[in-house]
Amino acid sequence: MRFRSTRPEAGVHTPPPPLPETMRAVVLDAPGDADALHGAIVPVPAPIMSEVLVRIVAAGINPIDAKTRAGRGVAGAITAWPATLGYDFSGIVVAAPYESHPFPPGTEVFGMTPTPRTPGTYAEYAVVPSLSIARKPTSLSHVEAAGVPLAALTAWGVVVETALAHEGQRILIHAGSGGVGHFAVQFAAYFGAHVIATGSPRNLDWLRELGAAQVVDYTTERFEEVVAPVDVVVDLIGNVADDTGTRSLDVLRPGGLLIEVPTGAWPEFREAASARGIRSTAYKVVPDGGALATVGRLLDSGAVRVFVDRVFDLDEAASAHRELEKGHTRGKIVLRVSDD
CATH class of the missing domain: 3.90.180.10 (Medium-chain alcohol dehydrogenases, catalytic domain)
Structure with missing residues (x-):
């Protein structure tokens, strides 16, 4: 279907083309x-x-x-x-x-x-x-x-608005090469955080290109054995695979923050985090056009892709x-x- 301009000439009203039913x-x-x-x-x-x-x-x-x-x-x-x-x-x-x-x-x-x-x-x-x-x-x-939109706004809400990413902060991001993850890695790095990301072997170099300072091959390494204490964990997996969520508590410093994103992937995360002296929160995406416009400017500048x-x-x-x-x-x- 073709759409022609609806902008009228001076003094002339041109109705828009009819829309299909x-x-x-x-x-x-x-x-x-x-x-x-x-x-x-x-x-x-x-x-x-x-x-x-x-x-x-x-x-x-x-x-x-x-x-x-x-x-x-x-x-x-x-x-x-x-x-x-x-x-x-x-x-x-x-x-x-x-x-x-x-x-x-x-x-x-x-x-x-x-x-x-x-x-x-x-x-x-x-x-x-x-x-x-x-x-x-x-x-x-x-x-x-x-x-x-959904992936970037989720990552923005998690990393920028909830974790308050900043220089000197250590953030571990699980599934860093996925839809939300690849934006989360970039936003965290953009705001100066030290980013650690888990991923598969084929994505490790790519995660470094996105801004991860440290990458962990989840197929050969246990992240809790190779990652020093972190301030924030962005969990995009939960406990649906290899108890990733529970194991994340082992790398969070006392008073650190666990952000649990997948719906229903670890229903007991609040109680488990509280028992270890760790703060926690779920997150639901906010379809905010203003935040999306900011993301759009970062994309146009080349700072994010x-x-x-x-x-x-x-x-x-x-x-x-x-x-x-x-x-x-x-x-x-x-x-x-x-x-x-």
Whole structure:
């Protein structure tokens, strides 16, 4: 579909082109495995209040999507089926709430939807709150930008707003090469922290390039045996694999901080940390357009970068989920929804 400029000539009112009533989307009729995702033709959502309507060019895939698809994650908040998953997007505004809105039609934006409160981004169009978007970094393609929002905002909230990363601080980041992890390593290093990251052999050199001062090959080393006491642990794994969360308590100094990110990966972390004299907190991403704009400026400056591991077409969403669930993604997986 082609979109022409809606900017009128002087003294002439040119109405915007009509929007389609239906769109392609990938939907889920009920929780299940990756094959439960399938294509459908659904109505284009209608924005209300301060929402904008965005034509999606690319959509990011996140672990929470796979958990929700399988009946965990935020599946309990889905009130109607079929449901469209997906938080991350990069695209073009096609309808804004009013004429002087800061994101008028034609603006390239990226951000997050409040899925499942509204249909997600595995679709050609999505409605998004104005406060959850920012202008797309000019240095990034839409595919690259779609890999940023949820992962980068999670990392920003954990490293900058919660850990208060600063010079002289020692931060251990588990799964440093994943979607959230590769941003967390970069943000922590940018603010001067001494970063230690765990990863697989193929990612160790890459983690150093991202800013890690020390890397630990989790396949051959026990991090608690080779890492000196740290101030903060950013745990992106929990106890689902080799008791990573519990073992992290062994490297935290008294009064240090454990930040537990994966939902349900270690339900008892608060009690375990408290018993050792260690502070702890969970973290949930905040879809803050202002913070995302700051991240965008860091991306445009080259201080931070996003890595997209694999790109799938929209109708390959099931394959994208299967790839994600293998658990060895470097950076992000993205769906290409339409042409930019």
